[in-house]
Amino acid sequence: MNRTDRGSKLEFKAFEVELESKIPKSSKIKIKTTVYAIFMNKKAVKVEPYTVEDFNDSYALDFDLRFSESILLSYSDLVSSNFNVKILKYEFPKDILKVAELNEVEDLTSKEKYYVVSIYRKGKNYMFSREKTVKFRNKNDALDWINNIHIIE
């Protein structure tokens, strides 16, 4: 997931996606992403990226790691689409416990909207690893779930 230790800070990458393809399957998808930081005994706090970059092929595997399992979207789908993908980069202090990522997925072909929440835990060597991914139909349910993470712990 390309999470690197930048000096005293930890880096986390997320993606925002707009994609439209005709072949092999017609699809139009928008993924809006919000990231939350979770510290010990505190509620999840929404954070802003410190930089936003355009997608390039060096992020292909990162993209697959992020979306193939949860949304069944991969770099190969990007190649066969017109797309606009942004890389959102975040920095966190080392005492962060977890990161919650909320993907609002809008499938404009099937007119479906759903929410995917992935929780990443800071592990050994200050790397984040995916702990859990849950899909919601309703945004409030997704936000409630994120807000209750510290209680769950």
Place this chain on the structure above:
Amino acid sequence: MVTVEEISVNYSELLKADIKAFEEIGKELRKQLLPKLHEDYELALEIEPKLKDGEHEITQTLSLCPSCLRLLKAVIFEREGKVWIRKECPVHGEIEEIYWGDYELYMRFKKWQFDGKGVKNTNVPLLTLCPYNCGLCPRHKSHTALLNLVATNRCDLSCWYCFFFAARAGYVYEPTLNHIRYMLREARKLAPVPPKALQITGGEPLLRDDIVEIVKIAKEEGFTHVQVNTTGIRLAYNGELAKKLRQAGTNVLYMSFDGVTPYTNPKNHWEVPYTLENLRRANLGVVLVPTVIRKTNDHELWDIIRFGVENMDIVRGINFQPISLTGRVSRGERRELRITIPDAISLIERQSGGVISKYDWYPVPSVAPISHFIEALTGNYQLTLTTHFACGAATYIFKDENGEIIPITRFVNVEDFFKYLEEKAKELELGKNKYLVMLDFFIKLRKFIDSKNAPKSLKKGNEIIKMLYQIFVKHDYSSLGKFHYKTLFLGMMHFQDLYNHDVARVQRCDIHYISPDGRLIPFCSFNVIPMLYRDRVQKLYGIPLKEWEKIRRISLTKQKYKRNISTLVKGKPYKHHYRNFIDVDNISIEEHVKISLRFGIPAE
């Protein structure tokens, strides 16, 4: 306990290993066996393939360089009514290949693409890009519809185009029964839809003395459909084996059949009539599998269908497979041999005088709405065929009482019916009352069927309506079986090669091999990149040919099949089966022998 040191497996320990040991070794080897960047392949994604004058882009995809397996970007485009693929390797230059012979049909088929829901429990972590991460990986969009199990790589033939069999590969791969049970169990763990259809393949699987036992194991492990992929030659001489295979639970044979003359089918032309006779006695159905090669047997596609129709009592279907050009093939040779699905469909239309037209064919994923509808109705995951639309096509034909052949599309409005089912599946998903949906289904069902054009046998007692009722209301799929027995299934399946390779197709593949280490590998990775998948893993679990011969005290060379042509051509079954296709008495024995020898099978 099986020892895994570095990346080698102790063969003699494998022979004694139990299922648990295979599980342990498989888990340990999987990650190690995955192809590695800079060792096995390179990436060259920076080159955007260009279009030339007179070409228009359809889409872009990922593909491989046929020489060095570099991952490349490729463009799929239309030129002069055909679909092409072009890629450019920084080392080996531009590679252009025909992808589909008919742009119009490509666009018609494209409408029927449905993607799967993926697989929940993948066997390999995501470590690298597609197609170097097969196992299945989380990118994979389709679950396994047909599982392939290689029972042996031994073969008693040595066809000139095959590089797979033991004598040429230099090693023997032949899993033990415990190993086979382990592999089948691993495959059946797939969620949300475990595979139920298995093909036992080879080499020639009937060379194994325990083939009947393997079929029994497959049934015990939950495979409801078991087919054996064979040349059928052994069954021409051994009717008892056909009976035993049937009794053990084999549903159908998948038998090579490249044409109706010795010239087009030198592989098993002389034996097929005897095999069919023995299959009749055993009540074991067969699907004929012609490999279609341009200017070799493509003039006989309609004759092959006629042959199938004449033997409809035992032939369940014909699955045409346009040739996959493995190994290094020059551009000139490719042009000479290459045929694509629409080319074959168009030849059938021409050769049949329009009896089967190109509009009678539908892509494989077009049937996905049936699964979606039943899934929405029952709440249970269903097997859904979600391959890439360019991978395969199918239709059904009926033989009427007067001998007329009628494709199903002439009396069932397939297009509207599938669209209707998809619509109803969506309504059910959104919570509509299922009894109301079913009521609507019954009212509308007849609208999709044009009884006046239906075969007479199906008009009687509303046979079609009854079948559809059984499937959609009772969820009784045995009615599909009955449907199949009254018809002939016609299929096309074009496996890829390195020239027309398209990663979008690989990611949607639903024909998977179970690898000896428990991975599930899409057909077009397993066989198209054998050095990274098939050969790598089978060699590891196999034994050098000479050692195997020493242990088993068998010489593979001595096992080679030698045909007695003069006896075969004199027999009644031979004359009977080919009477409407060749002048059986007009080809001399010398000519027959010459044809067989030229193909590489000794004969007298």
